[in-house]
Amino acid sequence: MSQPLPAHIWPLTATIANGRLHLGGCDVEALAARYGTPLYVFDEATLRGAMRAYQAAFRAQGLPFRVHYAAKALLNTAIAQLVATEGLGLDVVSGAELDVARRAGIPMAHVHLHGNAKRTEELARAVAWGVGAVVVDNLDELDRLAALTARHTSPQGVLLRLAPNIAAHTHAHIATGGADAKFGLPLEALDQAVEHVLAAPGLRLRGLHAHIGSQLFALDQLRATMAVLVEQAARLRTRYALTVEELSPGGGLGVPSLAEQAPPDLDAYAEVLARTLRAGCAAHSLPLPYLTVEPGRSIVARAGVALYTIVARKLTADGRPCYLHIDGGMADNIRPALYDARYSAVLASRADAAPGPPVSVAGRYCEAGDVLLRAVSLPIARPGELLAVATAGAYTLSMASTYNLVPRPAVVLVAGGRARLIQRRETEAELLARDLRLDEVSDD
Ligand SMILES: Cc1ncc(COP(=O)(O)O)c(C=O)c1O
Missing domain, CATH: 3.20.20.10 (Alanine racemase)
Structure with a gap:
C-alpha cells in the first residue's frame, strides 16, 4: 500500500519518486552519500x-x-x-x-x-x-x-x-x-x-x-x-x-x-x-x-529534515525489531528527551512502502532516554537504510552538543535540484583541539 507523505509536516518541495524521498529537487539518498549522516537538510x-x-x-x-x-x-x-x-x-x-x-x-x-x-x-x-x-x-x-x-x-x-x-x-x-x-x-x-x-x-x-x-x-x-x-x-x-x-x-x-x-x-x-x-x-x-x-520554530521547523543511517537493530525474543539504532540522536536533537517532542519519519528509499509493526528509533548516545521516536509506523528496516525525520529544523542543531565526543552534523540547503553545504560537519580534530593534555598545561 502506498503511503503519501502528510504534506503539512514535510517541506513544500518534498516528493517521492520511485519510492525515494526528494527535497528541493535533490534525492536525499544522494545527499547522504555525498555529505554523510547525520545530515540536516533545509528546504x-x-x-x-x-x-x-x-x-x-x-x-x-x-x-x-x-x-x-x-x-x-x-x-x-x-x-x-x-x-x-x-x-x-x-x-x-x-x-x-x-x-x-x-x-x-x-x-x-x-x-x-x-x-x-x-x-x-x-x-x-x-x-x-x-x-x-x-x-x-x-x-x-x-x-x-x-x-x-x-x-x-x-x-x-x-x-x-x-x-x-x-x-x-x-x-x-x-x-x-x-x-x-x-x-x-x-x-x-x-x-x-x-x-x-x-x-x-x-x-x-x-x-x-x-x-x-x-x-x-x-x-x-x-x-x-x-x-x-x-x-x-x-x-x-x-x-x-x-x-x-x-x-x-x-x-x-x-x-x-x-x-x-x-x-x-x-x-x-x-x-x-x-x-x-x-x-x-x-x-x-x-x-x-x-x-x-x-x-x-514556525519559520524553520518544517523546512528541516534530519537524515540518519540505521546502524543496527534490537530484536525481540521472537525476532521482531523493537529498536532501530541510528547514528545520531539526543546530541543533535534533544527535544524528545527534554520535553517529549514527537516526530514523524520515513525510510528515505522506501518512503511509500507499507508499514510493519511499530518500532522505536534509538539514538546512539549513552542515555536510556535517547529515543528519538517511540512506537512509530515504518516499513521493516535494515541496517544501512536511511531514515528521514520531518519537522527537525527547530531547536535541534541550535541546541546540539558534543556528548560522547561525537562531532556535530553537517547542514545543507536545497533548492531547484542544487544542494549547498551551509555548515560543514564538525571534525574529531576540531573537538579535540580545545582539549589539553596535562603535560601541555601551563600554570597560569
Ligand atoms: C523571547 C522569545 N521570543 C521568541 C521565541 C521563539 O519561540 P518559538 O520558536 O516557539 O516561536 C522564544 C523562544 O524561546 C523566546 O524566548
Whole structure:
C-alpha cells in the first residue's frame, strides 16, 4: 500500500519518486552519500515561504508591524542571509548570534538582544553596534545597561520584558509567561523599571515585550498577552505621560509534527493580535504602536529534515525489531528527551512502502532516554537504510552538543535540484583541539 507523505509536516518541495524521498529537487539518498549522516537538510522554498506567510498575514492587518525571526530556533549565517533578504529582523541572545546577524547583513536597527543573563560585554557590543532594542529582562540588567550608556549622546532603545502571569497550555519546560517563570519583570516591578529607564540619560523606553511560551496552538493566551501589554502601555501613559512605540507578544506559534495535528491558522493569529491591539488602543485613545512578533520554530521547523543511517537493530525474543539504532540522536536533537517532542519519519528509499509493526528509533548516545521516536509506523528496516525525520529544523542543531565526543552534523540547503553545504560537519580534530593534555598545561 502506498503511503503519501502528510504534506503539512514535510517541506513544500518534498516528493517521492520511485519510492525515494526528494527535497528541493535533490534525492536525499544522494545527499547522504555525498555529505554523510547525520545530515540536516533545509528546504529553501519552505524557509522563504514561512517568512513570506508571516509578512503577508500581518501586512493584511494594515497596521505597523515587524516580524523578527527568533535565532535561537536555528542560526547560521546562510539562514540569517535568507532572513535578511526576506526583510525580517532578527532576535539574538548572545554575542556570537549578534555577530552572525552582522555577517549576514541584517540591519542592526532590526536586531533585538534578548536574554535573562546577558553578559556586560554582550550588552556593550549590542549598544556599540546600534541594535534596535535591548529587551531588558530584569532590574539588575537595567542597572548595568544604564551605567554602560550613561554618557551616550544617542540613547539606546529598550523594551521591558514582562512576565504577564499567563500560563500557556504547553509543556512546562517551554512555558515562560507565568509569574514564577524565570523570564521577565513581574508586573509589580514594571513601574520601578520604567522610572529607572526614564532617569537613565543613555536609555529610551521603546516599548513592552512578553513571551508566554512555545508550541502554542490555541490563540486565547496570545490574545490575553496582547491585552496585558496594551493595558500596561495605557497605564504608563496615564502615569508617566509616555507613549510606547512598540509592543511585542513574542513568538511561540506551534508546529505540527504528526500527520493528525493541524497547523495553527497564521492569518487568524495575526488577526487576533491586530484586533486586540486596535481595540485596546482605541479604548485608551493610544496611538497604534508597532506590533512585533518573534516566530522561531514556525519559520524553520518544517523546512528541516534530519537524515540518519540505521546502524543496527534490537530484536525481540521472537525476532521482531523493537529498536532501530541510528547514528545520531539526543546530541543533535534533544527535544524528545527534554520535553517529549514527537516526530514523524520515513525510510528515505522506501518512503511509500507499507508499514510493519511499530518500532522505536534509538539514538546512539549513552542515555536510556535517547529515543528519538517511540512506537512509530515504518516499513521493516535494515541496517544501512536511511531514515528521514520531518519537522527537525527547530531547536535541534541550535541546541546540539558534543556528548560522547561525537562531532556535530553537517547542514545543507536545497533548492531547484542544487544542494549547498551551509555548515560543514564538525571534525574529531576540531573537538579535540580545545582539549589539553596535562603535560601541555601551563600554570597560569
Ligand atoms: C523571547 C522569545 N521570543 C521568541 C521565541 C521563539 O519561540 P518559538 O520558536 O516557539 O516561536 C522564544 C523562544 O524561546 C523566546 O524566548
